[in-house]
Amino acid sequence: MSKLTIKLLAKELGLAVSTVSKALRDSHEISAETKAKVLEYARAHNYVPNPYASSLRKQKSKTIAVVLPEVADSFFSLAINGIESIAREKGYHVLIYLTHESREREEEILGEFNSGRVDGILISVSQETKDSSHIKKVIASGLPVVFFDRVCDDVNTAKVITDDLESCYMATKHLIHKGCKRIGYLSISKSLSINKKREEGYTRALQDGGIPVKDDAILECGTNDKDNLSAILHFLKGRNRPDAIIASVEKLVPPVYIACNKLKLSIPGDIKVVSFTNLGTSPILNPPLTTITQPAFEMGSKAASLLFKGIEKPNFKLTDETIVIPAALQKRESSNF
């Protein structure tokens, strides 16, 4: 069962290895006849060149890494789809790595790439990632990096994001328009780019709407689901409880609904809810959820396209340019339309 190699192939055909190699890659120096013979034999015997030998020789791997906080989130699932489709199209392979929101793990993972394993990196950083030196280091080593969604502002490379500030501004405006006076905001890690922008959209909308911005209207949630639920329960119990909530990430949707349910707070009667999310079940929640939906698939494919350009075009530099793709505010019953 020893694998067929180019050497064996050459021997069988009575040709030199180099001739076979060239024939396989359809080189113009090889006669049509020889090419046909080689190709036929190769496909008949299911020959697939060893990619690692080729990587070693050519010093490129035709492989990219996708580094994600997690995959159990519909945004990332859809983004992977987008990435994979472009990668396949371009003949690249996709290695997937999960940081589980740990900056330490993220650094560990990136550190491994200083080895020729991948030709480029797509990354959405972890919640813990404040210091971006590990990313700068990998870029300095010559590897193209493209951020998507969760970026590091201080790293000079291409980024694909949504209009977080504007879309959250719009969502907040919408709630104000519906008569909400005490709008709560559920944040995640303060250091996260998306959170900063979304929160700023929120506060600006409040200011523009003449509503005082209060610190205790913002609840910072974390990684642990149980803790988040109890924090939200507590948040909704105060005598100054909010009459609306904006959840900055998808994972906060279930705890918000569950908390309201427990506290017998009716959505949208007592409290209106809006969330950033790509959940396919938003329209069938109880009640249907008003969402800010990111174009996840498109973001993934755009980011991948950019990365491949950065890899393949010698004079295309992945500078600090940022591609912003608008998110959509989808109004539903949870905010009273």
Add this chain to the structure above:
Amino acid sequence: MSKLTIKLLAKELGLAVSTVSKALRDSHEISAETKAKVLEYARAHNYVPNPYASSLRKQKSKTIAVVLPEVADSFFSLAINGIESIAREKGYHVLIYLTHESREREEEILGEFNSGRVDGILISVSQETKDSSHIKKVIASGLPVVFFDRVCDDVNTAKVITDDLESCYMATKHLIHKGCKRIGYLSISKSLSINKKREEGYTRALQDGGIPVKDDAILECGTNDKDNLSAILHFLKGRNRPDAIIASVEKLVPPVYIACNKLKLSIPGDIKVVSFTNLGTSPILNPPLTTITQPAFEMGSKAASLLFKGIEKPNFKLTDETIVIPAALQKRESSNF
């Protein structure tokens, strides 16, 4: 910015390449002193061995492939998590490939593995995969393969699945117990292992419950979301419309809820609903959904563990043994508890 190689490293340290190589791998033949020196220099200069050179030499890649129908499904998302965590633990890298439910693509992808790119394969087959010759071929070539969830019964290798028949039997029983007389079943591709088992659980429960099994109580759904919605709408319109529905896969949940909504059928009043799904939003749907939940993470990690055993233990054969992990019936309002 040329990458640091073992050769350079050796030169800098005034040592032979082989000495450095052994030192890096903590060989007993190397003095503690030399080891320390090498290790220190290596880490100070961020040396990471080129994995492809090593793969080439050792004839193994420390990489596995995960071949999935899609990733926008909470089962697969969770399974990837399970796979990744074990892979990381074992020092393996994970290549991800999506078939998008196409058997052709699946074959294409598997074909590429006849090259040393991966040491093993985890696969959940596409809806279109009836003929499994492409999988048999890759196994015959010597690559370990472990199926998870969607398996091919006629392929002799390890499989990690849930008790599809039994759990669907239980779910159907539950509906019968609730007084349902015309229970509809939404299938997907007839050829899919999970569907066959689930459907059989359904029919057996009907038989055991003394309810006639009718062909027109089974609706075969497909890949296209819109088509599924209209098919379900039609299905629920007949004068002999079902008083309960079992959805065999997660993606059918939104269309079922939407269809009922459109037709003003109340769940669970007019029609009870149960679905196979790992959706985190099941408890907050309108109404909360009764689910058959698979231990997705565990299935992924089990499958990965098995695969690594098959890769690393020379006399551990991945025979036809099947690991069955039970799914859980989580009763909620959609089936009236």
Add this chain to the structure above:
DNA sequence: TTGAAAGCGCTAACAC
């Protein structure tokens, strides 16, 4: 148009 040979970076015999 074809072939010989060097070498990508690493590991593993084997020699010293």
Add this chain to the structure above:
DNA sequence: GTGTTAGCGCTTTCAA
């Protein structure tokens, strides 16, 4: 305990 060397499978000069 350390060094020399061959070779994994491929691509790419360069020579014939």
